[in-house]
Amino acid sequence: MPLYINLSSTFNLFLDDNGLNHLDFFESKVAPLISISPQSSNYFLKTFFTLAITNESISNGLAAWGALFDNNLNDTDKYVQMNKYIERGNALVEATSTNDKFDSFVKLAYYLILIGIQVCAGDTKHWHEYLQKCVKLFKDYGGLSKFLNDFTFSNDCKFLVSNFQFHDIMSSETLKNGTICSMTHYNDLFKFNKILELDNYGIDPYQGCIQSIYLLLGEIMNTYVALKEERINLNHLLNESHNSNPDAINNLRLSYFKRINEKITELDNKIDFCQPNQNQLNQLSYEDQANHLKLFELYRITCKMYLFLYIKQTQPISSEIQNYLIKAQTIINELVETNLVSSLNMSLLICGISCCNTFDRQNLNSKFLKVYEKYHVGNVRRIWDVVKESWSRNKNGNICIDWLDICNDFGWKISMC
Template sequence: MPLLSSPSSTFSLYLDEAGLRLLNFYENKVAKILSVSPESSNYFLKTFFTAALTEESLMHALAAWGGVFLDGHDSPAVKFHLEKARQLIRSTYLNREDLDTHGTYVAICYYLILMGIDICSGDVSNWYYLFNECTNLLKRRGGIVKFCQENHFSNDSKWLISNFQFHDVLSSATLKRGTSCDIEEYSRLFNNCFDMGSYGVDPYQGCIQPIFLLLGSIMNTNVELKEERDKINQEMLEANKKGLNLDNSAHRQLTLRRIRQCHEVEARYNKLLLDIHYCTPNQSQISHISHDKCEVDLHLTLFELYRLTCQIYLLLYIKQTQPLSSEVQLHFMNSLAYIESLMSSKLVPSLPMLLLICGMCCCNEYDRAQVRSIFDKLLATYTVGNVGRIWEIVQEAWKRNPHGDVCIDWTDICDEFGWKLSVC
């Protein structure tokens, strides 16, 4: 039975008829549009909606989320419920210096809901401010492992941290600066502390969380290698300005550093490629849908698609391989075939980041027409604002790299636009 229809529902005590209409739309439409999981593990409802039963601030936040899809993010109703949610959460929890376990839990729910609202609205700045607030709150409480411990490793707390990790990895800022939480901490939590037995399929990540951890590792590796590469390039530019002297010790030292850098890139690339090869979906989560072969096949297809995306990331950003190379093009064409097979499925919410990376690999008008057609279909059926932003980034990359002979860093485009883009 929908929670709003329950005789014991408390929502009508705090929301008028218009507010109940928006909340009903969140429950029956939005929570299902955004989730790739079966209803039995749709934590957009099980966690957020249940928490809203006793927290008025979350009621208004979820009503606003429904309003974004029903009336548009600039509608007076959305603005009213967002402001009401902000006032209530601040007066009840955020303004307190001695925030307890329950208060922290509600505040994390609030931040994640507001992030979802902003991303669905196409926001490119405020969602990241909220993400940082969420990060700081978790760190003050002792980190993500401590947060789950304090909440007895409940499925709800697992979802909140999984949600947080999902947004951490799929952010333009992460490819530029690294994940906000160490991947080792995520791995310790997901691989060692979580018993996923009763958790079910994740609403955002499906059964493929292991590959998300690897994607985060690839991004962190890119940040580390790029820092040294940029230093070397700057030193070479300065040496050229002064006049190149091939006989001095500075030149020899710089050459040795370049050689060590190349060896380091090869070693890190090969290690990550091996990790990708041996990575497998979470079998405990797969077991929850094992009765439905079609759904299992969809999730396994999504896993293979992310495996290809990780390999493309390695080639483009770790090895600086040209998009038109045969290696990249092979992964790109296989990825497009997988994307096409998922376009009419419930896993559509997982496709925007994958399409972004495919867009970076387009080297000719033939492939660009195909990617353009997929974006047109996605924008017509999956009305989430950040998809339009991703499409803008792809088109800008095509302008800058008409023949695919340059490795375009899409986060550079985001920085020039002044965006912090969520690509989930």
């Protein structure tokens, strides 16, 4: 029986009949759709749903998420119902102080739920405002480590921090400003202290057992931000009408290109030696292991494409990028029919930007259609729009298109989750 029916007397205190029906859709449809973990570690249910039993704001948040997917409603009514429960939840959570650590826990969970709702709705603004609320909460609390310590590194708490880290790395704003939290701190928590491998945490619902490659993607994006600023300053000097000291400028150029080559070598080696979490892989069935390993290889290729497109500034039409594109599309074809379909967004974006001819663009277009059919969320449409705009701006694939520029021109902040 659905949990909400078994606990209906509790939820009746918080939700009306429509809210209870939406909550059913969250449990039966939303949580399985967005999670790539087995049921045993689906923290959208283990953490969020359990918390909703005793908390009204969380109940309203999950009802809003369920309303967005409620098959009994038309598109207009879905958003009407979704916004109704968001308004109720917002009023409740903003009236809550953070004097108690549990109140902070509830607020963080609620903000992360609202991020998930807005991303699924295809929002290009409000999800990031809730991410900034998470940032302020962590700062006021004393940081990620203190938050984890105060809750004795409980699995629920680790899920909230991992959830935040994932949205941080997968944000378009990260390509503009770098990750909100330093990758050194993330690596300390997840790579060196291995907090997701302790206390039977299981498989992370967003990152599966391949968090290591997402952490590396964050490092690549931070490197891009630092080098891009340097490149802009250098180009400004090169385009001045009068250069009084050409030798000094050429030395700056040589120094810059040296750093580029060093970073490419360093990061390329890290990509080659990166491995999925074997302890977590061992918790999966043979078939699920094979799929998660394919997803890991897809993101390994995605990292390579990021590295060469954005740091080395390699043309998409180059044989190097095209080789990666063909391999990535093959894996996407194999994963689109699996429960890992929700993890394909970032790879679809980078593959899309790398398509330079009618053949590849038609193929990728069909992949977007398949993904959207299986993973019917608004965020896929937004990414699709960015890809199609890149094709308009780069007819033959002979220039490097920065997808962040497209987002900025559209006035969008996008999450790749």
